[in-house]
Amino acid sequence: MRRRLTILAAAVLVYLGVAGLFVISVGGLSRGEGGPALFGPRVAIVELEGVILEVDDIVRELKAHRDNPTVKAVVLRVNSPGGVVAPTQELHDAVIRLRQAGKPVVASLGSVAASGGYYVAVACDQIYANPGTLTGSIGVIMQLANLEQLFKKVGVDYVVVKAGQFKDIGNVARAMTPDERRVMQALLDDVHGQFIGAVVAGRKLPREDVARFADGRVFSGVQAKDLHMVDALGGLEDAVLAAAKLAGIPTPPGVIRPRRRFSIIDLLRNQFGGTAVGALLRPTLPAFKTPLYLMD
Numbered sequence: 001m002r003r004r005l006t007i008l009a010a011a012v013l014v015y016l017g018v019a020g021l022f023v024i025s026v027g028g029l030s031r032g033e034g035g036p037a038l039f040g041p042r043v044a045i046v047e048l049e050g051v052i053l054e055v056d057d058i059v060r061e062l063k064a065h066r067d068n069p070t071v072k073a074v075v076l077r078v079n080s081p082g083g084v085v086a087p088t089q090e091l092h093d094a095v096i097r098l099r100q101a102g103k104p105v106v107a108s109l110g111s112v113a114a115s116g117g118y119y120v121a122v123a124c125d126q127i128y129a130n131p132g133t134l135t136g137s138i139g140v141i142m143q144l145a146n147l148e149q150l151f152k153k154v155g156v157d158y159v160v161v162k163a164g165q166f167k168d169i170g171n172v173a174r175a176m177t178p179d180e181r182r183v184m185q186a187l188l189d190d191v192h193g194q195f196i197g198a199v200v201a202g203r204k205l206p207r208e209d210v211a212r213f214a215d216g217r218v219f220s221g222v223q224a225k226d227l228h229m230v231d232a233l234g235g236l237e238d239a240v241l242a243a244a245k246l247a248g249i250p251t252p253p254g255v256i257r258p259r260r261r262f263s264i265i266d267l268l269r270n271q272f273g274g275t276a277v278g279a280l281l282r283p284t285l286p287a288f289k290t291p292l293y294l295m296d
Contacts, residue, residue, distance in 0.1 A: 040070070040254055041070060041072040041247070041249040041250075041253065041254070042070055042071055042072065042249075042253060042254035042255060042256050043071070043072065043073045043074070043075060043240050043243045043244055043247070043249075043253045043254070043255055043256070044065045044068075044071045044073075044074045044075070044255075044256040045074075045075045045077055045236075045240070045255060045256065045257060045258045046058060046061055046062060046065070046074055046075070046076050046077065046258055047077045047079070047258040048076060048077065048078045048079070048080050048091070048117065048120060049079050049080065050079070050080060051080065051081065051082070051083045052080055052082060052083025052084060052087050052088050052091065052116045052117070052120075052294075053083050053084055053087060054087060055087045055088075055090055055091045058091060058094070059090065059091065059094045061259060062094045062095065062097075062098050063094070063097075065098070065103070065256075066097065066098050066101045066103060071103065071256065072103060072104075072244075072247035072248075072249050072253075073103055073104045073105070073106070073243035073244060073246060073247035073249070073253075074098060074103060074104075074105045074106075074243065075105075075106050075107075075108055075236070075239045075240050075243050076095065076105060076106070076107045076108065076120070076121070076124060077108045077110060077236060077239075077258070078107055078108065078109050078110060078113040078117045078118075078120065078121055079110035079111055079112060079113065079117075080112065080113060080114075080116065080117035080120075081112050081114050081115060081116075081117060081137075082114055082115030082116030082117055082118075082119070082137065082294040083115075083116045083294065084116075084294075085116070085140070085191055085294055088116035088119050088120060088294055089119070091120050092119055092120050092122075092123045092198060093123075095120065095123035095124060096123050099123075099124075099125060103247070104125045104126075104243055104246035104247050105123070105124040105125055105243070106124055106125060106126045106127070106239045106240075106242050106243040106246065107120075107121035107124040107126070107127040107128065107239070108128050108236045108238075108239035108240075109121060109127065109128065109129040109130065109133045109135055109221065109230065110130070110133065111130075111132075111133065111134065112133070112134045112135075113129070113133060113134070113135045114134055114135055114136060114137035114218055115137040115138070115139065115294040116294035117135070118135050118136060118137065118138065118199075118229075119195060119198055119199075119294055121135075122198055122199050122201075122202030122203055123198070123202055124202075125246060126231045126232070126239075126242055126246070127229070127230040127231050127232075128230065128231065128232050128233070128234045128235070128238055128239040128242065129221035129224055129225070129230040129232075129233060129234075130221050130233065130234070130235060131220065131221045131222050131233055132220060132221060133220065133221035133224070134218050134219075134220065135218070135219055135220075135221065135224050135229065135230070136213065136217055136218050136219040136224060136229065137216055137217065137218045138192075138195055138196065138199060138210075138213070138214035138215070138216065139192060139195075139214070139215065139216030139294070140188045140191045140192045140195065140294060141188075141294075142184065142188065144170045144172070144176070145172050146172065146174070146175055146176075147172045147173060148172075148173055148174050148175060151173055156173075158171075158172075158173030158174075160173075165179075166179075166180060166183055169183060169184065170184070191294075192214070195214070195294065196210050196211060196214050199214065199229075203228060203229065205228060213227055213229075221233055240252075240253065240255060241253075
């Protein structure tokens with residue numbers, strides 16, 4: 001009997017010890033430095049890193065924070081030169097849905113938040129940028145190769161069978177015709193207009209004012225603030241405090257840190273530098289395989 005009581009007491013002590021360690025570790029992960037107690041109101045940080053190609057994970061993360069009653073606001077940390085148009089717009093809409101759920105979202109722009117990166121940022125309630133942040137680049141790009149002379153030199157006969165005048169638009173084996181160029185330009189102009197519309201709605205600026213700087217130029221954080229493209233100059237900590245203030249919770253708030261994801265793109269960037277990776281990602285395929293890019 002005594003042995004059974006000893007085993008039971010030891011088991012209870014082990015259980016309490018493990019539970020205590022769990023609470024301490026979770027509490028440390030779920031709060032910022034000097035933050036409030038576990039399970040209190042918190043600000044979540046979500047990271048948008050690298051070229052925007054696939055956003056399902058980030059959209060799910062934003063939805064999880066939207067459904068989490070302890071998360072009162074979100075900071076979107078943007079370090080991105082842009083990416084493909086449709087995923088960029090999907091992420092923009094996910095931020096809008098988070099705000100519609102009553103949770104403020106503040107963008108914190110890192111070293112680069114240009115083109116598609118800025119497109120996503122304008123969906124937020126406020127935008128913070130560092131003075132040296134590179135942002136803006138409001139434009140759309142599609143790059144196509146013309147290999148006609150190369151094919152002739154090596155003796156390649158590129159045969160296309162099609163139904164529809166523009167089905168092989170962007171064919172790498174020949175120059176683009178004037179009619180094809182007009183079709184492609186109209187397409188890019190339409191998406192560019194959507195980009196401008198998102199900036200107008202998000203920043204609450206007159207369309208004519210946005211059109212004056214929506215020519216693909218890149219701006220520093222200081223220049224962007226002068227143009228009302230961002231709200232204030234500051235880093236991630238400033239954005240977290242601003243989000244807490246918008247949510248009406250005590251500062252400094254508890255913070256939910258971003259999830260870490262393994263990324264082949266990040267690995268390549270670290271090994272070879274961003275320029276090499278960017279060159280690899282820029283579209284050079286025929287138009288029917290080449291997405292539109294919002295990218296520096």
